Amino acid sequence: MTRRRSPLAFAAILLAGVLDAASMAPLNILQDKAFGVLLLGDGADKDFKDAIGAVARKLTARVPLEFAAGPVDVHSMQKGLDRLKAARVKKVVVIPLMTTSNSERMDEIRFVLGIRENPSPEFFSAARSRPGYALVRRVETKLPVVLAPALDDHPLVVEILASRALSLSKRPQDEALVLVGLAPVAKAAAGEYRRTLSALAERVRAKGGFKAAACAVLQPDAPLQAERERAQEDLRKLVRELSRTQRALVVPHVLAGDAASRPILRALSGVFMRYNKKGLLPDERIIRWVEESAHKGAALPDMRLFKDAGRPLVSTRQALPGAPKSRLKEILP
Structure with a gap:
């Protein structure tokens, strides 16, 4: 036995x-x-x-x-x-x-x-x-x-996110990176997280040589459904707008696994873009x-x-x- x-x-x-x-x-x-x-x-x-x-x-x-x-x-x-x-x-x-x-x-x-x-x-x-x-x-x-x-915005996080984005890329100079994260509930913390994500997106853009970069946050834990739906619509509008003039590459700022990415994928259902399901882990x-x-x-x-x-x-x-x-x-x- x-x-x-x-x-x-x-x-x-x-x-x-x-x-x-x-x-x-x-x-x-x-x-x-x-x-x-x-x-x-x-x-x-x-x-x-x-x-x-x-x-x-x-x-x-x-x-x-x-x-x-x-x-x-x-x-x-x-x-x-x-x-x-x-x-x-x-x-x-x-x-x-x-x-x-x-x-x-x-x-x-x-x-x-x-x-x-x-x-x-x-x-x-x-x-x-x-x-x-x-x-x-x-x-x-x-x-x-x-x-x-x-x-947070550690340099190694920039490297990992750049690797995830480049795995989707064909011509970085003609593509836009969209970094999407899941924000905390508290307004102050959510604002700080958005600023960190924006800085990360720009650093990843520079490292990967992408044409443009943007960020968006979802709030799946927000207490009001209207807040959750507004964040989802903002993300859809952003990706659609970028897709009109360049290829949009969406990279999730999550730790690991499909479960963490589900809110992002649901929000982008039916939107034309390239998406990397892999999070920061394992690496x-x-x-x-x-x-x-x-x-x-x-x-x-x-x-x-x-x-x-x-x-x-x-x-x-x-x-x-x-x-x-x-x-x-x-x-x-």
């Missing part, structure tokens, strides 16, 4: 692996365990799992690394922190594998880590409000904690981003300001069956 391996067994296998030293510069913390990494992400499709598995295979033997799955799963985050403490790290660098640092989800992460006093109001009112949480509490740890930025350059984020975060001081661990923030919802659990054994190969 075949025995099922536990998540710890998978981690042990990864630690025992021999890594190609030429694939990236080594982390110089293997002996003293100056810091560990807690990688956060929310995804269940194959692209996302492949990306997390690739990060684990490359970095676990170089630095203690844990993964917390789910849309801010406090239980999974706590388990990851506890494992890093058991590994005797001196600091934890939390790296959110997310497209933007400005969102209600990132504010919730800041609250859970003790960096922010309260989560944003959108946490309670977002249309995607999820079951399974009656209380939101902070994690408990005595270790210094640093929260790294999300992917070897993401591993470089994680390593760079870890190095930078390790040099920063403890960001935790609120250490009232365990103090609950009461929600109006009742706990329901099916609350998300750690998916480490599903992610790691």
